[in-house]
Amino acid sequence: MTTLAERRKELLDSMMKEAVYEGAVAVLTRHGLSGTTMDRVAAESGMAKGSLYNCFRSKQELLEFVHDRAIAPLRAAIDEVVDGPLNAAEKLTAIVRLWREYLVEHQAVFEFLINDVAAKQRLRDTELTARASAIRQIGAIIRQGIQEGTFRPVDADAAAQMLISAAIGMVEQEFATGERRTVDDAVESLTGIFLYGLAAPPVAQAASL
Amino acid sequence: MTTLAERRKELLDSMMKEAVYEGAVAVLTRHGLSGTTMDRVAAESGMAKGSLYNCFRSKQELLEFVHDRAIAPLRAAIDEVVDGPLNAAEKLTAIVRLWREYLVEHQAVFEFLINDVAAKQRLRDTELTARASAIRQIGAIIRQGIQEGTFRPVDADAAAQMLISAAIGMVEQEFATGERRTVDDAVESLTGIFLYGLAAPPVAQAASL
Amino acid sequence: MTTLAERRKELLDSMMKEAVYEGAVAVLTRHGLSGTTMDRVAAESGMAKGSLYNCFRSKQELLEFVHDRAIAPLRAAIDEVVDGPLNAAEKLTAIVRLWREYLVEHQAVFEFLINDVAAKQRLRDTELTARASAIRQIGAIIRQGIQEGTFRPVDADAAAQMLISAAIGMVEQEFATGERRTVDDAVESLTGIFLYGLAAPPVAQAASL
Amino acid sequence: MTTLAERRKELLDSMMKEAVYEGAVAVLTRHGLSGTTMDRVAAESGMAKGSLYNCFRSKQELLEFVHDRAIAPLRAAIDEVVDGPLNAAEKLTAIVRLWREYLVEHQAVFEFLINDVAAKQRLRDTELTARASAIRQIGAIIRQGIQEGTFRPVDADAAAQMLISAAIGMVEQEFATGERRTVDDAVESLTGIFLYGLAAPPVAQAASL
DNA sequence: AATGAATGAGGATTCATTCAT
């Protein structure tokens, strides 16, 4: 018996949350994080402000939901890559590409997404932020590469952090300056440096052969 | 004639601004950017709210002052490195070290400093933000390295952006997780990857066979 | 369907606005226009400051409402006279009487009403101010009189402006000096001069010689 | 001995007040009454805010001074007319002309001047306001006219009040609508009505001769 | 006497949250 009612409730609840998600993203896009008020989210979601509070205990909780909800597809896509058959360098490249595409697509809520409201305000569950989980996964890939012998034995977590930071920074830069690069160009630029570094290959080594 | 009165006035003014700077940093540290109200800054600086407005036309202006004031020493130190006699790789390493030391030291206002209030709220003079100027300078150094033949011919500005983003990301990571690395370790980790990449040198492998 | 909820809402809304009107008039009376703060209006109206802003977007809008609300009965009464069957001189007299009664009755908010906040701050719709609409209507009546041949061919709008200004001035004078005249006396005094002028009739003089 | 010092002091004082007058008028013109702050007046007058308070006990007092000072020339000119040899109708016309010229010339501070700050805020000495003294003088002239037999025996003070109110109203109207009339036209329009009224001369009387 | 920095009460406005219907 309860099953029926429960399912119904859950369904309604998730429909409402979906509406809230879309409304919140619209508001975030139009008014920025500081301009995102419960009033506006309610209006944009087509529901009463009070209903927002039936769904979420506080604005903080609502924003965390929106954040997680927005991040979910990216995380899923990355999971697929991570569990896939590619080698370390290819996985890294694929992930960088996913991040880049994701960031560009969500430009409007970029700041909100990247600056990780949840994390900032009371870093609840660090593992939930897109960045944190990306770092863990990338770290694992780098370790894989090191084990495979294709990567140098670096501090994998530090490298992962740098990689993701650099990816974000690159997109931020593009947004700030307004110039837009092609995906291929951007991804290559980033992975090129991370895989091969800035230093020119030492001629001496070649000569020693 | 004016010297007397002017000197006095300037002195008092700079003393007040110093007090405001310290008060603001304290508030920023304790309450975060969004918790930084004029009331709190006034109280923390030991002056009346109105006096803040005798000194700064608006909260925005006050925050810009604090930001610039906080960033100034780092910029000066980097300028010195840039204009110095080191080669490109050494300069890069030195700058990464300066950034790291600076960020760790100013941990408290980190978010505020890096997220560049000024830039966010109405990107005044983009060149004035610490990050932007660092990118320009690092870009120049990379170009220098390319010309010297010690760096590969990469997109210098993109690389600079990545480098600075990675440096910031690294410190953010440390703050978030609580683990603290030594300066040498961190700097080496970062420059190691940026200079030599993740990929294991294929030549050495070939030679070792 | 909507009727139920809508009626209720409208009723509540108009009750609130009524309360605001009365509160605002009380504050206006006690503290004058410049002493009329949102805090005081809220307190006097028996509601929270925030509720005022649920009803009116700004202080300006609230004041405009109070103004219009206060002016409405007078305008309606004048409309009735204008559309009535009286001749021009009678209409003028009737209108002057209405104005006078109205001004005396609303002495407390006199300054506020006459100095036309709305007009002053951003003359929205000039036609809405009591004075402006009175001038238009009186102008029409004077033109009617001119056509009827009972009035001299004067500049009707200028005359209307003078008439209304004089009516207001007369009441202002009474308020300032504290002496109160009877309605009949005051109206006769005003219409007497406007209809027949100050100059003694020359015909009588000629006849008396 | 004191004479010398006293004269000096008085001279300096009146020079300062002159400067304040000009500064205040400039500020009033540029920022309106509500935008007229002591800071701005001090700056515009080229003196320190503190000095303003050596000269005037309060802002109120300063504004009263400015008001009176601005009104003085008009009052003097009217005095001349009043004491002159003209007959009542001519005096009235002359005074209306003076008012009109004065109002147009001081358009910028019109509101301030006419709405009589001093009177409004605590009608100190009613006789000092331009309007009040004008009314007294015009009342005297009308009484003169009545005695001369050229005016009908009306309530002189009420008529005077109406006349001055109508004059002010006429100019206000012009300012509001933007259309500007010639002095002659405006004065004639006003005096025409006040002297001869709106009513057409009764044909019946002429016929009865 | 002149100065202008310091004061702090006061004002308009916003918004997360509650709660009666």
Next chain:
DNA sequence: GATGAATGAATCCTCATTCAT
């Protein structure tokens, strides 16, 4: 459960007035 009016603390900013120099 849904609604949205009510709340009032919190925020930024202004400005007349004082007073130490």
